[in-house]
Amino acid sequence: METVDQPKNSYHQCLSGGGKMGELTRSFDWSSTVLGSPENWSQSLLTTISIILNSRFPMFLWWGPELIQFYNDAYRPSLGNEGKHPGALGQRGEECWPEIWPVIKPLIDQVMAGGESTWSEDQLIPIYRNGNLENVYWTFSYSRVNDEYGKPGGVLVICNETTKQINSFHELELAKDELEFAITSAELGTWDLNPATGKFIGNERLKSWFGLPPESNIELSRAIAVIAEQDRERVSKAIEAAIAIENGGGYDIEYTIINPLDPMPRHVRAKGKAMFNEKNEVFRFSGVMLDVTEQKNDEMRKNDFIGMVSHELKTPLTSLTGYIQMLMIKTRKIEDDFMSPALVKMNAQIRRMTGLINGFLNISRLESGKIQINKQSFCLNELIQQIIEEAEMTTSGHEITFECPSSLTLFADRDKIAAVISNLLNNAIKYSPKGRKIDIKCREEDEKLHFSIRDEGMGIKPHDLQRLFDRFYRIETKHTENISGFGIGLYLSAEIIAHHKGRIWVESQSGVGSTFFFDLPLA
Numbered sequence: 001m002e003t004v005d006q007p008k009n010s011y012h013q014c015l016s017g018g019g020k021m022g023e024l025t026r027s028f029d030w031s032s033t034v035l036g037s038p039e040n041w042s043q044s045l046l047t048t049i050s051i052i053l054n055s056r057f058p059m060f061l062w063w064g065p066e067l068i069q070f071y072n073d074a075y076r077p078s079l080g081n082e083g084k085h086p087g088a089l090g091q092r093g094e095e096c097w098p099e100i101w102p103v104i105k106p107l108i109d110q111v112m113a114g115g116e117s118t119w120s121e122d123q124l125i126p127i128y129r130n131g132n133l134e135n136v137y138w139t140f141s142y143s144r145v146n147d148e149y150g151k152p153g154g155v156l157v158i159c160n161e162t163t164k165q166i167n168s169f170h171e172l173e174l175a176k177d178e179l180e181f182a183i184t185s186a187e188l189g190t191w192d193l194n195p196a197t198g199k200f201i202g203n204e205r206l207k208s209w210f211g212l213p214p215e216s217n218i219e220l221s222r223a224i225a226v227i228a229e230q231d232r233e234r235v236s237k238a239i240e241a242a243i244a245i246e247n248g249g250g251y252d253i254e255y256t257i258i259n260p261l262d263p264m265p266r267h268v269r270a271k272g273k274a275m276f277n278e279k280n281e282v283f284r285f286s287g288v289m290l291d292v293t294e295q296k297n298d299e300m301r302k303n304d305f306i307g308m309v310s311h312e313l314k315t316p317l318t319s320l321t322g323y324i325q326m327l328m329i330k331t332r333k334i335e336d337d338f339m340s341p342a343l344v345k346m347n348a349q350i351r352r353m354t355g356l357i358n359g360f361l362n363i364s365r366l367e368s369g370k371i372q373i374n375k376q377s378f379c380l381n382e383l384i385q386q387i388i389e390e391a392e393m394t395t396s397g398h399e400i401t402f403e404c405p406s407s408l409t410l411f412a413d414r415d416k417i418a419a420v421i422s423n424l425l426n427n428a429i430k431y432s433p434k435g436r437k438i439d440i441k442c443r444e445e446d447e448k449l450h451f452s453i454r455d456e457g458m459g460i461k462p463h464d465l466q467r468l469f470d471r472f473y474r475i476e477t478k479h480t481e482n483i484s485g486f487g488i489g490l491y492l493s494a495e496i497i498a499h500h501k502g503r504i505w506v507e508s509q510s511g512v513g514s515t516f517f518f519d520l521p522l523a
């Protein structure tokens, strides 16, 4: 009959596997501890060790009255480098954990005495590892393991180190505090819209600007209702555009709030970004809001001032023009060689000055929303001819050609279109050397007027091209420093063309020349 050496087999099987900690456990000299050699260990201890060594979950065991220690590969990283590992294996608990023994010993005793298993979540237990006493967080449970007589044999610790999560959480909290501090210091309003419910969350400041109740979730329509009537549709459209994925999710808009609880209108700038899920559906839309009332009021005061000054300057200029024209008629009769050309030059300079002042007047009207487009039918060919003649009075030396069908009639604001063409021509003259050609071309195609003016001047570098039509934008180079200008001509031109529902753009090559284009609907 075959006999089976039960204890020996069990001891080999139970201590098999278990990776690095398995090897260390097998090679450890257990006879030097109170547990003695593994052949004599109880089945209960061997089974528990087998579970621990083969588990991928971090586990640790204290066994016997001296609380001798075992742990697995998954637990090992929590002991760090240059710390308790590998000394902790087979060590007495009290010797291994002097720094936390007063905290954990009562838990061990409670469990060993038959008390309930413990459960602690994200508990701070500083341990010595990596050459330092480190703050380590754990979620763990202590449970009792009985020996084969049903008596408490040891305490099994199943745990998870949560230091990384807790540190990330603390960092997140810190970043949130810093962000809140920045929002408070910058006096920003914040908002967060849930497009699915049509409700948004706003900070206290934003709610007070809109005169909204303290509730956390507010209907978007309640905020829209407080927006000034003339801005309401524009804001709704901007929100719709931002939540459409093809527009990239950006939102940047200025508008006025007229809150019934606050008599002063408030000008705000809202900037935000919509967020989309993997199905390209918008799920959030959030951003900040800045009160720009002071800035707007300053701008308005500045515009009013520019408007007032330009208006006042026009009166003496108109009277000067009148006197010069009278003098021109009189000098024709006396045929004075000096007086006549001098008066022509004076007249041209006054026209130039009138042009500049009109530019400022237009800019102030435009910025305060008072620009008016007075359309009439006129012959474009005649207008261009007149503009070229005027330009040639002040400067000469460029060869200006133009092609424009005499049948081309435009229904537009004659003075403003004249200002655009005159500005483009003056720029072509200003920014190209004398003797070079300037070609103006107009044609009618697809019910549109296509206008172009080409020069052989200094040209424009690609990075300046996008900003050329911005207010007060001038290219600062050695070539341009002695050319006078305020950087408003192209800005005004673009606005005038936009008010006519047209398009203006430029193509240019540095050192070769530029061509400015615009088109206007003819209908």
Ligand code: ADP
Pocket (backbone or CB within 6 Å): 423, 427, 428, 431, 432, 455, 457, 458, 459, 460, 468, 473, 474, 475, 476, 480, 484, 485, 486, 487, 488, 489, 490, 491, 514
């Ligand atoms: P201003 O000429 O009064 O400075 P504009 O708004 O008319 O203002 O033009 C803005 C800038 O664009 C100019 O300062 C100049 O640097 C550049 N620019 C305009 N037209 C031309 C051109 N034809 N060739 C080269 N640069 C030009």
